[in-house]
Amino acid sequence: MNRQDSIRARINRDWDGAPYYAQAEAWLGFFWSPEKPVLKYFKRLDLSRTIELACGHGRHAAQCLDRVGEITLVDVNESNIAHCRQRFAGDARVRYVVNNGHDLADCDTGAHTSLYCYDAMVHFELLDVFDYIREMHRVLVPGGLALLHVSNNMQNPGGFYQQNDRWRNFGSVDVVRHVADRLDMPCIAHEVFDWGGTPKVDGLVLLERRP
Numbered sequence: 001m002n003r004q005d006s007i008r009a010r011i012n013r014d015w016d017g018a019p020y021y022a023q024a025e026a027w028l029g030f031f032w033s034p035e036k037p038v039l040k041y042f043k044r045l046d047l048s049r050t051i052e053l054a055c056g057h058g059r060h061a062a063q064c065l066d067r068v069g070e071i072t073l074v075d076v077n078e079s080n081i082a083h084c085r086q087r088f089a090g091d092a093r094v095r096y097v098v099n100n101g102h103d104l105a106d107c108d109t110g111a112h113t114s115l116y117c118y119d120a121m122v123h124f125e126l127l128d129v130f131d132y133i134r135e136m137h138r139v140l141v142p143g144g145l146a147l148l149h150v151s152n153n154m155q156n157p158g159g160f161y162q163q164n165d166r167w168r169n170f171g172s173v174d175v176v177r178h179v180a181d182r183l184d185m186p187c188i189a190h191e192v193f194d195w196g197g198t199p200k201v202d203g204l205v206l207l208e209r210r211p
């Protein structure tokens with residue numbers, strides 16, 4: 001296993017059965033309240049055939065299920081997908097994928113209208129964020145949008161995310177914007193914001209799949 005694979009595996013294990021999920025059900029305001037920065041971007045997504053990347057226990061899917069045509073819930077942890085299968089049992093709009101932590105191999109090419117990822121990529125290895133953006137270009141229709149909550153923590157390069165404030169992995173909104181452009185997913189809107197009192201440590205990018 002190379003260094004990138006072993007670090008990804010450690011991160012994945014941190015989120016397998018974590019107490020976070022039950023607590024996080026009560027922390028939805030930042031993403032879903034009209035007064036907060038995220039919802040206005042989410043409203044720009046075409047939810048006909050959407051993907052939620054790193055869905056956890058499905059707290060965000062539960063917020064938008066009434067607005068989707070179809071939603072594919074993707075997570076690296078089997079236990080999370082098992083939880084979602086129970087939570088959304090019998091709902092034909094919901095599909096499920098356990099992935100490898102850096103691609104969307106089980107999602108059809110050019111078949112999805114949007115993708116979103118909240119409170120998860122902030123922890124991912126930067127190389128995995130880039131791998132996923134490359135995959136977003138593959139799975140989205142031309143003009144499809146991806147809304148990503150990413151890390152803007154440029155402290156501790158080469159370190160491990162648990163050493164960092166708020167467990168933000170090394171990342172940068174501007175670097176993501178630059179690389180996304182080169183992967184034919186240009187950034188059409190972005191914002192940097194504070195998280196848990198740490199200034200400017202997080203960001204949102206809205207990427208559009210170039211035709």
Ligand SMILES: C[S@@+](CC[C@H](N)C(=O)[O-])C[C@H]1O[C@@H](n2cnc3c(N)ncnc32)[C@H](O)[C@@H]1O
Nearest residue numbers: 012015054055056059075076077101118119120
């Ligand atoms: C902090 S939890 C957030 C879960 C969900 N997005 C939410 O807001 O409730 C982080 C999630 O990312 C998933 N995850 C961690 N690394 C991943 C990776 N490389 N690819 C896909 N999912 C990953 C974990 O299994 C977990 O579900």
